[in-house]
Amino acid sequence: MREHLVRKYLFMKIDLRVPPCMPVQDVAEFVSKCEIAGFDGVGILDSQMLERDVFVSMAMAAQATSDIRIASAVLNPVTRHISVLGSAIKTVAETAPGRIEFWIGRGFSSVQTVGIAPASVRQMKQCVVTLKNLLSGDTVEFGGASSRMRHGGLDSPRIFIAAHGPRTIEVAGEVADGVLLQVGLDPGSVDLARKHLAIGAERSGRDPNDLEIILCATTIIMEDQQEAREVARPLCVQRLVETSHRPYLEAAGIYASHLDIPMELNDLYPDIPHAEDWEKAKQLCAFLPEDILTQMCDALGLIGTPDYCAERIKRAESDGINHLYLMTSESYQFPQRELEAFQTKIFPVLGEN
Numbered sequence: 001m002r003e004h005l006v007r008k009y010l011f012m013k014i015d016l017r018v019p020p021c022m023p024v025q026d027v028a029e030f031v032s033k034c035e036i037a038g039f040d041g042v043g044i045l046d047s048q049m050l051e052r053d054v055f056v057s058m059a060m061a062a063q064a065t066s067d068i069r070i071a072s073a074v075l076n077p078v079t080r081h082i083s084v085l086g087s088a089i090k091t092v093a094e095t096a097p098g099r100i101e102f103w104i105g106r107g108f109s110s111v112q113t114v115g116i117a118p119a120s121v122r123q124m125k126q127c128v129v130t131l132k133n134l135l136s137g138d139t140v141e142f143g144g145a146s147s148r149m150r151h152g153g154l155d156s157p158r159i160f161i162a163a164h165g166p167r168t169i170e171v172a173g174e175v176a177d178g179v180l181l182q183v184g185l186d187p188g189s190v191d192l193a194r195k196h197l198a199i200g201a202e203r204s205g206r207d208p209n210d211l212e213i214i215l216c217a218t219t220i221i222m223e224d225q226q227e228a229r230e231v232a233r234p235l236c237v238q239r240l241v242e243t244s245h246r247p248y249l250e251a252a253g254i255y256a257s258h259l260d261i262p263m264e265l266n267d268l269y270p271d272i273p274h275a276e277d278w279e280k281a282k283q284l285c286a287f288l289p290e291d292i293l294t295q296m297c298d299a300l301g302l303i304g305t306p307d308y309c310a311e312r313i314k315r316a317e318s319d320g321i322n323h324l325y326l327m328t329s330e331s332y333q334f335p336q337r338e339l340e341a342f343q344t345k346i347f348p349v350l351g352e353n
Contacts, residue, residue, distance in 0.1 A: 012313065012350075013323040015041035015214070016339065017073060019050075020057035021332050027057045028064035030334045035068040037343035043073030043103065043325055049113040050274060050331065055088045062096035069099050073325075074162045074180070076107035077119045077127035083142065085127075086134035086149055093157040103180050104128065105162035113270050125171045128159055132175075160214070165244045166196045173200025178212035180325060183245075185217055185312070186252035186299040187319050193248065212323065215316070217301030219326035221341040225304045229293055231329055232303045234281040236296040237288055238272045241265065252299040256292050274331045302326065306345035313350060 016039050020027045027044070034042050044061065046054035058070050075085065093100040104127060106118035119127070133140050137152030161172035162180040172179035173196070183193045194208070201208035218235050222228040239245040240256055249256065265284050268275040275281040288296075297303040302312050316324065328335040 011322050012317050013040040014313075014342070015039060015043055015069070015071070015323075015325045016335060016342075017045070017325065017327045017330075018042045018061075018334065019045045019331050020052040020054065021050075021330075021334065022052070024052055024057050024060045026334075027052065028060040030339075031061035031068065031070065032064045034339060035065045037339055038347045039068060039339075039342070041069030041071060041101075041325075043071045043327075045331070046072050046075050047109045047113070047274070048079065050109055050270065055092050058092050058100065059095045062092070062099065065096075065099075067099070069101060070096065071101040071103050071160070074103040074105035076105055076110050077123045078107055078116055079110050079114070082127060082130050083134070083147070083149070086131055087151070089131065089157060090135055090149065090151055093155075097155060101158045101160060102131075103160040103162050104131075104176075105180075106168075109270050109274050121165070121167045121171055124161060124168060125175055128161065128171075128175045131159055132156065158212075160212075162216075164193075164248065166247075169193055169196040170200030170203070173197040173202075173206070173208055173211060174204045176211070178214065180214045180216055182216045183248040184252060184300045185215055185316050185319075185321065186248075188251035188253070189248035189299065190215065190319070190321070192251045214323045214325050215321050216327050217316075217324045218297075219302045219309070219328050219335075219338055221302065221304070221306055221309055221338050221346075223305060225308060228304050229297045230282060231278075232297050232300075233285045233288060233293060234272050234275060234278070235329060236293060236300065237261070237265070237285040239296065239300070240288075241272065249296070249299070252295070254292065254295050254299060256288075256296075259287065259289075259292075262287065273329075276332070278329070306341045307349070309341075310346045310349040313346070 031042050044057050045051050054072050061070050089102050111118050134149045135152050135156035139148045158177040160178040161176040163169045163172050164182040181193050183189045198208040220228045220232045302309040328338050
């Protein structure tokens, strides 16, 4: 039995984003390090043109660990047929019963790199409903053919929806087992998202308090506060580019609609948050004023020194947040810096409470 870091605080779950950017043996080894460090879970990216296969990576990580939760971050309903998706989900879930979760989103880099439109809200809802039926072993209609998955049945893994748009959050409340909210950590933003979740839950007669909520926290930890904010600059600008984030920014008291966004940002490959040339992305995002950058970094997550981020986590917990997913800026290497900061500095500080 591997020795895990003992954490004395009981309420906050913390998961780390892990890109499968190396051979799967290396991915599994890094997830094992996350488990030893004290993380509750990991989210493994699904972006077939940028990363290794998510299902193989999840299965290998499951075999290399014993306790940590492993989630897809995130699947989508359009690059795979739903029957293929269902069989893969069930197969991987069998490698570590009770430890595997599947988060589903619109697609973004998975679809942009192959010229497919992101999933619609309707597709997201239908995907979750059909997956639940498939995984339960129920008969499903496919274009006139009635089929059931022979290996469907009991002990189906949980299905979450990753969302920030109000309609998608409402669908999560209506049909999913939980939601990954990509709205930042500001109490005003979170309250707004919770209202939409409750609307969806009420449609299907569910209690919104029964749904697990995971808050996505943009996370960049460095020894210098300003340097961390500069690294986060493109991730902040991405929230301005996607205007659907505006209500949550304004709920946090951030108003930036007057800013002119450079068209050259469209030339970053494959997109702003996954830009291969991060230095160029930072340069193109230099238009963002320092005061707004500071506001956004505080609203979006954990951006700064280890001590600063530990205090932000304590504040989030006092605001009623009990589960964080740390989304770092790393897409093409493991977030070693953040892992070490949590293992050696942040978890010990939190354990002192």
